[in-house]
Amino acid sequence: MPEPRNTERVRRYWDRHACSYDRQMRFFDRTLFGESRAWVCSQASGDVLEVAIGTGLNLPLYPPGVRLTGIEWSPEMLAVARRRATELGRTADLREADAQALPFPDASFDTVVCTLSLCAIPDDRRAVAEMVRVLRPGGRLLLLDHVPSTAWPLRVLQRLIELVTVPLGGEHLLRRPLRQVQAAGLEIEQRDRFKLGIVERLAARKPVGTP
Secondary structure (H helix, E strand, O other): OOOHHHHHHHHHHHHHOHHHHHHHHHHHHHHHHOOHHHHHHOOOOOEEEEEOOOOOOOHHHOOOOOEEEEEEOOHHHHHHHHHHHHHHOOOEEEEEOOOOOOOOOOOOEEEEEEEOOOOOOOOHHHHHHHHHHHEEEEEEEEEEEEOOOOOHHHHHHHHHHHHHHHHHHOOOOOOOHHHHHHHOOOEEEEEEEEOOOOEEEEEEEOOOOOO
């Protein structure tokens, strides 16, 4: 587990950026991620957990029949998400919690979603392990994140940018969630990588019979 002091520093960073987050993400959603949020959320079903729900930008994208729970470790981001859920008339259990230690029993959810957040969770390996733990056998893990580019000049640029983003807000550009998901034993069902390999989205299933 990461040091508590580091976790608190990153939490404070996202608290400070809660009010400007939506404005920043509108640009990146338009130019980089496209319809990827909708791609992820449209595949969610049953009891759904969104890890690091942020300001709730995914809330309007879920199918009407899902039973949604969302966790977020930034109280200020969570406050925005709760207001958005109320405005949308979306029923959701939104609570403050840490992705690295989810407050749910094993096998609690049919679907676990995490979009554009594993890059900023201090211990991404632990976070993926927790998502797999709370996923029911046969359930799906749906992820979207930015990853190392397939073009080496862009990877060099990403590494240089990390010199600023990692100390500032704990945001990593060179992580590859796919490796954590494969190491956890999930079966990759769908995977897309685009925008010179910078963006990756995937759907993976927890094998039946897995604890």
